[in-house]
Amino acid sequence: MVTLKDVAREAGVSPKTVSRVVNDDPAVNVKTREAVAEIVRRMHYVPDHAARMMRMSHSSVVGLMTDAVATTPYSVDIVRGTQAGLREQSRTMLIANTDGDPQQEQEYWRMFRAHKVAGVVYATMYHRPVDLGAPDFERGIVLANCYSARRSHSSVVPDDEGGGYTQARHLIELGHRRIGIVSLSPVLRATVLRGAGYRTAFAEGGLLYDPALEIPGFITRPDGGEDLVAYDAALGLLRRPDRPTSIICGNDQIAVQIYAAAATLGLSVPDDLSVMGFDDMTVITQTLKPMLTSVALPYFEIGRTAVDILSRINGEAEGPVPPQVLVPCPLVTRQSCRQLV
């Protein structure tokens, strides 16, 4: 391990001067700076993070605590987004996955303290309220994809209401007047918010919201798990005499089953039925025939924004600290929705 002192000896200056060069302190003569910089390069000197951290009493590492990000495949994009944001500040992150276990979570909070992380992004798999177990943690905390039940922390969440609006609006603009909805479990906040979005779009388009056309595609089992019943839900909708010309899905998995139901009934997508997904899981949306039009969950952007807010909280960046940021859910148009004449 080559240290400051080694470089200093080689360069014939004091360690402090090398430190200055490494840290871009302007109070160094240009000639000295260049000479030292050259030697730093030549010797492959890398400042010791531990020593620096010890002296400065805080780290350049940010903690990322997640509950079970991995189970919804694309929510890892929160991780990617977070990292992209940190990279610009040349920081890294320590990652901690709790699998939803409070015990593990406690453990990881302690670890974050030990590492003196510069802040924590707390991300969840579902858009939901959380109540951080009062972790006596001095640095900033930002919630990603979840929000504080007691409004004690800033949060960055997808604009589910806007997403629902976008779904409905697009179909209405294509001329659809009878729109079915196969939604997520009604207990989810996303479902409620998107419902509001649908209603707004319907009202704007002069459509009546018909509760009979909205059916849950997932049902919650007594054990807390969920069953995907979108296939049956879709059959129910599509066998009605006044069957909808299009269906809005709570997520892309539901759309897969809608396709299957349509195939079963001999209906063609999009000729006989338009289908609109949510989440934009490319593994599904780009794989279905025809490819699925969907509204994307902006996970990457959520992660990135969370980092932004974090540096504001820590006073490293200018700008206000909003209690909540809504990140828009963009429409991704593919081939599953058709214009009605």
Next chain:
Amino acid sequence: MVTLKDVAREAGVSPKTVSRVVNDDPAVNVKTREAVAEIVRRMHYVPDHAARMMRMSHSSVVGLMTDAVATTPYSVDIVRGTQAGLREQSRTMLIANTDGDPQQEQEYWRMFRAHKVAGVVYATMYHRPVDLGAPDFERGIVLANCYSARRSHSSVVPDDEGGGYTQARHLIELGHRRIGIVSLSPVLRATVLRGAGYRTAFAEGGLLYDPALEIPGFITRPDGGEDLVAYDAALGLLRRPDRPTSIICGNDQIAVQIYAAAATLGLSVPDDLSVMGFDDMTVITQTLKPMLTSVALPYFEIGRTAVDILSRINGEAEGPVPPQVLVPCPLVTRQSCRQLV
């Protein structure tokens, strides 16, 4: 921040004694130990990672370098598996996602050095050879889901050959004699290995391998991207007069399109056609109607095993350091394959 000294003062002993207690050094009187331990708890003392790391000149953090794990959704399970392994050693990981950019990769190697990570798990999205740009890195490196082109590092990879064998074997056991294959791009190592597995199983079952029944489901564009053409490939296979009774897929996305092709031709899965996936992306396998039988890529296990090997390399655990570990790909039976009478 509560320090050793604070605890020592409070306990009326020297800092060194507190250190001994915290580190379970047996050379401490039982009474002293208990008294100090109590105060440590009461004061919420957490040892400063930076100071410890500096003194010990290595960290308890392991680096995880990935190329683009996020684009294949379930390969994040490598991350989860790695973490699960580290947790048992009460370690954490620094995560670095290079997006396949060598420049970023260099940067992150430097950072890992700065952090004095205890080792690195280098994971890739596809099972492929890699050539680490000779990072002058003293600690252990283990490759996950990839292997060293120059055999210079240990690697942990899925047993693709075994996986292919498992796919074919299961169908043969169900009585299938005409088996179509819609494979991944032929340039992938996985495709070659699984091909070998198919042949072994075919030979064992007394089947002839017919090249005309194997068609790529992905084709590589000139720009390096890939197009999913499994739908057309499947139509080709299924329109043959001697159409196969079952199809082995290179991954689950291909299976989605096989289902679509079958629906187009009025064939029912599994009555008219059995379909066997690969990867076991639950988002797909549990969503399709009927649910897809598939062979799982054991990403979680790969990550976990990599951590194991790493601690052997670093001499923290007993056991030999194998140059390569093959992790088996287990069969996950669902409803898409049927027994032929």
Next chain:
DNA sequence: CCTGCCATTGACATCGGTGTCACAACCTGG
């Protein structure tokens, strides 16, 4: 009672950086 060993504890140096402050050399304007 003395010697030597063991169990326990503490003083001190040290890891690799950075903050503080002193100091030398060089200006600048009166």
Next chain:
DNA sequence: CCAGGTTGTGACACCGATGTCAATGGCAGG
């Protein structure tokens, strides 16, 4: 030519832990 300022550099202490080694006290054996 000098007071007062500016610029560039280094000496030194310190961050919080742990390794080394010495010191202390108790006890067994001779």
